[in-house]
Amino acid sequence: MARVVVIGAGIMGLATAYNLAKRGVRDVLVVDRTYLCGGASGRNGGGVRAQFSSETNIRLMRESIAICRDFATEMKINVWFRQGGYLFLARSAERARALEENVALQNRCGLPTRMVDAAEMRKIVPELATEGVRAASFNPGDGVVFPWPFVWGYARAAEDLGVTIRPFTEVVGFETSNGRITGVRLRPTRLSPLDASDEVLPAGDATTEACDEVVICAGAWSPKVAALLGVALPNKPHRHEICATEPLKPWLGPLVADLTDGLYFSQSMRGEIVGGVAVDPVPEGINQQSSRRFLTTYSRALVGAVPVLAGVRVLRQWAGCYDLTPDGGPIVGRVADPTNLTLACGFMGHGFMMAPVMGRLLAEHVDTGETSELFARWSLDRFARGDLVHENMIIG
Amino acid sequence: MTAKAMLCRCEDVTLDEVMEALEAGHQDIESVKRYTGFGTGWCQGKQCVVACARVLAKATGKAPQLPITPRPPLHPVALGVLASLGDSEEG
Numbered sequence: 001m002a003r004v005v006v007i008g009a010g011i012m013g014l015a016t017a018y019n020l021a022k023r024g025v026r027d028v029l030v031v032d033r034t035y036l037c038g039g040a041s042g043r044n045g046g047g048v049r050a051q052f053s054s055e056t057n058i059r060l061m062r063e064s065i066a067i068c069r070d071f072a073t074e075m076k077i078n079v080w081f082r083q084g085g086y087l088f089l090a091r092s093a094e095r096a097r098a099l100e101e102n103v104a105l106q107n108r109c110g111l112p113t114r115m116v117d118a119a120e121m122r123k124i125v126p127e128l129a130t131e132g133v134r135a136a137s138f139n140p141g142d143g144v145v146f147p148w149p150f151v152w153g154y155a156r157a158a159e160d161l162g163v164t165i166r167p168f169t170e171v172v173g174f175e176t177s178n179g180r181i182t183g184v185r186l187r188p189t190r191l192s193p194l195d196a197s198d199e200v201l202p203a204g205d206a207t208t209e210a211c212d213e214v215v216i217c218a219g220a221w222s223p224k225v226a227a228l229l230g231v232a233l234p235n236k237p238h239r240h241e242i243c244a245t246e247p248l249k250p251w252l253g254p255l256v257a258d259l260t261d262g263l264y265f266s267q268s269m270r271g272e273i274v275g276g277v278a279v280d281p282v283p284e285g286i287n288q289q290s291s292r293r294f295l296t297t298y299s300r301a302l303v304g305a306v307p308v309l310a311g312v313r314v315l316r317q318w319a320g321c322y323d324l325t326p327d328g329g330p331i332v333g334r335v336a337d338p339t340n341l342t343l344a345c346g347f348m349g350h351g352f353m354m355a356p357v358m359g360r361l362l363a364e365h366v367d368t369g370e371t372s373e374l375f376a377r378w379s380l381d382r383f384a385r386g387d388l389v390h391e392n393m394i395i396g
Numbered sequence: 397m398t399a400k401a402m403l404c405r406c407e408d409v410t411l412d413e414v415m416e417a418l419e420a421g422h423q424d425i426e427s428v429k430r431y432t433g434f435g436t437g438w439c440q441g442k443q444c445v446v447a448c449a450r451v452l453a454k455a456t457g458k459a460p461q462l463p464i465t466p467r468p469p470l471h472p473v474a475l476g477v478l479a480s481l482g483d484s485e486e487g
């Protein structure tokens with residue numbers, strides 16, 4: 001019998017479980033259909049920024065960055081957090097204006113973000129080709145982490161507080177009664193042989209785990225899991241590819257992002273240049289395969305932005321899924337039916353950085369049952385009400 | 397092998413560290429890769445994956461596990477070379 005079953009041991013599920021246990025909630029079980037880091041949380045760029053266009057995201061991300069700064073001390077693990085800033089490039093007058101408006105809002109929220117001209121861009125990244133770049137915004141407090149230890153950090157800290165984490169355990173159904181979930185059907189899985197898509201296979205019969213509360217933190221798989229309960233989610237998985245080069249000496253300060261073509265790149269503390277670019281179209285549904293088209297598109301964009309990188313070699317590429325919602329805002333909080341179900345999905349391409357703060361808020365919501373203005377704004381029923389949210393700083 | 401035996405030379409992963417990952421409960425090769433970082437460096441596992449799979453098989457008493465999911469490219473390729481290639485049809 002579990003008090004809370006968290007579905008998905010990505011960063012969102014683990015941060016939620018950790019915070020539940022920290023609040024004193026006992027018998028928290030986190031299940032994942034594959035290995036830890038198997039979903040988007042093990043496949044992302046590790047970018048952490050407060051440069052957004054909505055006050056909600058700016059304020060939440062200020063808090064998340066503060067948590068990142070304390071993470072190593074609290075979790076006793078090095079997450080290679082480096083605050084080199086984010087440099088957002090604008091190539092059109094319209095985008096430059098949008099960045100200016102965002103900077104003004106970010107300043108009102110207490111961030112030191114500023115607009116920078118070409119000369120200053122070249123001070124920040126001397127090798128950057130600035131022709132065609134009209135303006136850029138820079139927040140020195142943004143940064144990057146290495147995602148894997150971040151995931152392990154939450155996992156170990158949660159286990160130390162009594163949380164049970166069961167990888168290779170897939171939710172295949174639910175038992176319900178009187179509009180409540182009474183149990184979760186769990187089936188063991190195993191790695192699929194010689195499969196380049198990181199899939200898993202069933203490895204035994206399903207059993208039922210009785211529970212009081214369920215939280216779906218299944219990222220891009222959330223619509224599939226919610227459908228098992230008859231809850232229709234409007235999210236769509238969207239493959240997003242990424243790659244890493246051979247390690248270089250530290251030279252690149254910020255993460256550079258260009259919203260025009262979705263190019264972004266940063267240097268990890270391991271020295272690799274890690275980045276991606278938007279590729280269109282992508283295959284429908286969940287797909288974690290790499291494509292050559294991504295590599296050529298990315299290389300053209302990156303060498304265009306920083307010509308001196310032409311001689312640097314790509315070591316590996318991989319892919320994960322963004323979890324896209326129609327309005328770019330996440331879907332968070334309790335639903336009307338079943339009454340003991342909480343959703344935490346739809347975090348687009350920035351759910352990793354949101355998890356530290358969202359884990360706290362979600363744990364409070366699940367534990368107390370109290371809702372907040374934020375959770376009302378991000379609720380599933382906003383789509384039915386037509387009360388959509390807005391965010392224009394979305395990469396890729 | 398001694399505890400300090402180097403299993404992954406690119407990322408400096410020792411036998412000790414793989415054993416520590418196993419003790420922490422990571423009993424499959426994909427988890428051990430992510431926990432220790434083996435196979436993510438210059439050779440992308442070509443030199444270390446067999447050694448790590450053997451250690452895992454011996455410690456868990458299970459049949460050796462398959463190679464980690466391969467990540468292209470097969471060998472490191474310069475960005476400038478990739479940038480000069482055309483887009484392939486199949487994606």
Ligand SMILES: Cc1cc2nc3c(=O)[nH]c(=O)nc-3n(C[C@H](O)[C@H](O)[C@H](O)COP(=O)(O)OP(=O)(O)OC[C@H]3O[C@@H](n4cnc5c(N)ncnc54)[C@H](O)[C@@H]3O)c2cc1C
Nearest residue numbers: 008010011012033039040041045047171219320351352353
């Ligand atoms: C290439 C790429 C780059 C990105 N870059 C960034 C970035 O720089 N910064 C940032 O903040 N975000 C970034 N993101 C987005 C970020 O990775 C995600 O928003 C975040 O990791 C979502 O975390 P999650 O825990 O919600 O989902 P996930 O990490 O995907 O976890 C969901 C888990 O649910 C499990 N699951 C699914 N179905 C079931 C089931 N039936 N039963 C049990 N378990 C199940 C899955 O196996 C998975 O492990 C990027 C994403 C990608 C793909």
